[in-house]
Amino acid sequence: MSETLSDGADVRTAHQNLHSEEGALRGEHTGRSRNPVIRVTDLAWLEFQKPDLDRAAVFARDFGFDIAARTERELWLRGSFAGSPCMVIRSGRTSRFIGPAFRAAEQADLDRLARATGTSVRRADVPGGGQTVDLLDPSGFPVRVVHCGEELPALPEQQPLLLNFGTDHPRVNVTQRPPREPSRIQRLGHVVLETRVFGQALDWYLDTLGMIVSDFLFLDGQRDRGPTMAFIRCDRGSLAVDHHTLAMHLGPGTGYVHSAYQVTDLDSIAAGGEYLAERGYQRSWGIGRHIQGSQLFDYWRDPDRFMLEHFADGDLFSCDIEPGWAPMSSSGLAQWGPPATRDFLGTSPSPQRVREVVQALRGHNEMDAARLMGLLKAANS
Template sequence: MSETRVNGTDAKTAHQDLHSERGALRGEHPGRARNPVIKVADLAWLEFEKPDLDRAEVFARDFGFGVAARTERELWLRGTFAGSPCMVIRRGRTSRFIGPVFRAAERADLDRLARATGTAVQDADVPGGGRVVGLLDPSGFPVRVVHCAEQLPELPGQRPLTLNHGTDQRRTNATQRPPREPSRIQRLGHVVLETRVFARALDWYLDTLGMIVSDFLFLDGQRGRGPTMAFIRCDQGSLAVDHHTLAMHLGPANGYVHSAYQVTDLDAIAAGGEYLAERGYQRSWGIGRHIQGSQLFDYWRDPDRLMLEHFSDGDLFSCDLEPGWAPMSTSGLAQWGPPATRDFLGASPSPARVRDVIQALRGDNEMDPARLLGLLKAANS
């Protein structure tokens, strides 16, 4: 086992007690770069294209977003917390994910990143203005790093309900009647991506953006070949941050899996879910509680079949916690909740998925028959 010590205990004990059954074996991926170019502070927003901005806005409001700005060609969505917008949707011919935008900790980080990557610092097309560097990750996703000139002000949010716990009875002579209304989004939490070049993409995010791994997953019987999924957080030193800001897993395509948005509490998730169901939207999976990250979760499809998550009560890690290691399995996705659906897993056969598999097995990437069989086994375990 790793010799690393965490808060006075060895890594093995820390993983058993905190977030994973085990830590790294000697010589396995350390989950961080020794000398990254910069260390991004957080996700800023995600970029999408859709042909119908009016329909996109209706779903966005039903899901719980506020509108930060709207033009004929752009829709900027926000949460109630102060900061940057959560998402921009630009008018395009098809509905698709473009890429993530990360927030630089300091303006000078953009200059450092531009010099190291041979790119330029440009004006950012964000309400309030700012500066941005545009990159391309090994999977082919446009990745931008931004420093905003202005921050959006805080908006009124949903208050968490006062709960009675055993003998800790703080609510008396008062009832609980949460209104049936949209879950009010507080902020963007994370994005999950599928990639054919997992190892290359992982190292790029660690080396270039200074992110660090919270948990690795590996395929049964293939741990020696390295991990096939990583939950990755930003490194803000002793400041504890989300368990993952970015998650990636090996798969037959390079594409968007889902994005996640924080709401107040379990009641906000449940009441907001009832609101969505009444309006005819499709729940993909939920409600439950994850293992890696511990979030309470609920997954939904928008009218264009893109997946979005409401979450609450996620784990927060500081920089001194080493990565956990666990086998990849469907049963390991949740501590409790309904079984993961085929829709959530992307396991429903389709001509497009068959084409992805054929192209992946023929291409120059990290997918091969053994990896494919291991992924299929994990999806059914």
């Protein structure tokens, strides 16, 4: 299992004037594993099932994806950066999130992972070919670890605007006229999941895939019970990577919360948002700038009610940055921007949510009445 901190003093020092006001206290989770099986290098793609691939393709183009491949049963979406696709949508009777696929650094990692987990390496059905090891995390999500063959080539970029700042005026005798068009997705950034077994799932991703925590959130008055949310990044040593590739939080349900896709800049976010609004799509929350991760953000719902985020200008951390610790609250989600909506927070009442709460409180998991009341308090603070 993942190790815990024996001395919090050095870690707290690392957070002065950095990404969090405080680090871990003595004995708290370090946010990393002492000896992980492998270290994945990135999130490769996400897998969904939907009944209407034509409708999914229309939204995909409006949101800013390109179509990498299309068959009668599958739709592969990509960004403009070279690499693997961002998403695969498979035809099915219902709309549901299937699971994430993470990228292994080399073929040998797949072999080692398969031996350690009692699974096997098999061919990955992905454009360009490759191989995969298929696992199941403690929450019940299918998790793929893949090593891809031929990568998709880069596509033309949506260029960032040249900006004037104070006395620095690089743009002279030239106007700004960004077109109101879809944001051009560059790449997949992260996925956020809700789970009733947060602690077990956290340790599994750290121990099995070698990921490390950038920030922990805890419930007010319940820090001694451990964190209830983690922003987790890949460990690529001295190479700085996204603040989080995966985020998880404790909740009454088990499922997908949202996924995030990088675009060029704030104008791309704003103009792309206007384009989506004009076509009748629902904004869930935005535009604003996050605290954990610092991203500029804008959240939207697709026709199947899945939440997707446009983001730009996120934090990049190397492996020597230790986790920050902060209380969980809706007001602590953004430095600026409109208040977080009930739709984004998932607090809108629904029969499904009531069923999830009842099942969680009756089941053998990490949810109990105190945790539930703490989550409700955080959503309203």
